[in-house]
Amino acid sequence: MQHRSKLNENPTPLGDKVECILKCKNRNRGEWSRRCYPSQAEAQAAQQTAQRELASRLGVANARIQPLQYATDLDMATEAEKAQLVAWKTYRVLLNRTDVSTAPDIAWPEAPEGEKAVN
Structure with missing residues (x-):
């Protein structure tokens, strides 16, 4: 052609x-x-990498949220834990709104202050 x-x-x-x-x-x-522009193979590889990154970040957020949610559900959470819970839930919502189809140019949300999103 x-x-x-x-x-x-x-x-x-x-x-x-x-x-x-x-x-x-x-x-x-x-x-x-x-x-x-990247080749189709490069674009697909970048999107797969971004999907793995998203899954990893969501896993970290979920692991941080679970014990904080339990403490809140049992009325045992401190004010600091309640604030952390809100921060991590907000982060998780922002992650779910992240468009990984734009990989590798992704604007990842920042993890709550003092925390790392990915191990």
Whole structure:
């Protein structure tokens, strides 16, 4: 399969990977820039890595939430534990809203202060 570039009349072969796509940077001034995209295999690998990262972060959040939730359910939680529970639940909600399809450019939410999200 061949494609004729609008900027260059010489045909360029297309494989399963389109390395670069010309995009209009500023339509008013007619400037063009070259933006490169990962291959399909690279994109899939990045998404799989992001899925594993998400699962790991959710596992840590769930492990932190469970004992705090038990203490709260039994009216045994301190004020600090109640605050930690809210922080971890908020973090878990934000993780569930994280779009891993944009991998590797993912804006991961920060774990509650003083904690690491991933072991």
